[in-house]
Amino acid sequence: MRLGTALRTARVVTVLVGADLSADEAVSPADSQEREWVDIEPSDIATPEEFRQAPERVWRWYMSRRASIARRSPFPALLALNDLLQRLPRTHLITGNVDGMLERGGTPVRPLELHGSVWRTRCMGCGRVRADTRSAHPELPPRCTHCGGILRPDVVWFGEALNTHVLDQAVRAACVAEVMLVVGGRVNHQPAASLVAHARENEALVVEIGLDARAGGLCQLALPGPPEDTLRALVRQGLTRPPDPAAPE
Numbered sequence: 001m002r003l004g005t006a007l008r009t010a011r012v013v014t015v016l017v018g019a020d021l022s023a024d025e026a027v028s029p030a031d032s033q034e035r036e037w038v039d040i041e042p043s044d045i046a047t048p049e050e051f052r053q054a055p056e057r058v059w060r061w062y063m064s065r066r067a068s069i070a071r072r073s074p075f076p077a078l079l080a081l082n083d084l085l086q087r088l089p090r091t092h093l094i095t096g097n098v099d100g101m102l103e104r105g106g107t108p109v110r111p112l113e114l115h116g117s118v119w120r121t122r123c124m125g126c127g128r129v130r131a132d133t134r135s136a137h138p139e140l141p142p143r144c145t146h147c148g149g150i151l152r153p154d155v156v157w158f159g160e161a162l163n164t165h166v167l168d169q170a171v172r173a174a175c176v177a178e179v180m181l182v183v184g185g186r187v188n189h190q191p192a193a194s195l196v197a198h199a200r201e202n203e204a205l206v207v208e209i210g211l212d213a214r215a216g217g218l219c220q221l222a223l224p225g226p227p228e229d230t231l232r233a234l235v236r237q238g239l240t241r242p243p244d245p246a247a248p249e
């Protein structure tokens with residue numbers, strides 16, 4: 001099997017985790033805490049303009065999202081991916097999801113979060129970035145304990161550019177990949193598409209894994225179906241090395 005050979009021999013495998021594996025879904029009208037946000041599109045509220053005008057409202061929306069994400073368990077596909085990652089050689093992990101679910105699921109590889117994370121704040125005064133797992137703050141917008149500046153969610157809002165440092169790392173991870181797995185997303189959707197193009201310049205084997213996986217264009221191999229089933233099968237079929245107990249966390 002072409003993929004098995006590629007996974008066994010590749011020196012670097014880069015994995016892109018797409019929006020299908022995001023826990024950060026549309027709000028549930030059945031949840032009274034979230035009813036306020038039912039008709040709100042993320043593009044209406046996750047913007048610098050909205051934050052300038054109504055930071056308290058934007059923060060309440062993010063608190064609702066945090067609470068919603070916190071109620072969910074890591075998806076089986078993420079757990080299956082972790083198992084696979086432990087059996088691969090050097091790996092890079094990239095996602096556009098902001099839910100922090102890869103780390104909550106115990107990923108052995110630190111993900112590059114292209115769009116940031118709802119579980120961090122960034123100070124608009126001093127720029128400090130801090131972990132913040134609270135789903136409620138006594139004061140909104142919260143303030144920086146260092147400089148007193150307003151804290152914003154450390155996410156990339158609509159109309160903002162990606163963090164160049166994170167993007168550079170992601171491009172490097174794509175450029176050195178010999179296999180690129182796109183799990184739970186489409187290779188022709190951004191932010192995957194531009195990274196996949198870099199991987200193809202290195203003649204990487206690009207594989208789409210997910211319910212709607214389809215080969216074509218930049219994607220050479222498609223493994224359609226529930227991604228957890230596909231990922232478990234890759235491990236079960238011995239297409240990867242056994243996990244290395246000495247591997248760094």
Ligand SMILES: [Zn+2]
Nearest residue numbers: 123126144147
């Ligand atoms: Zn500050």
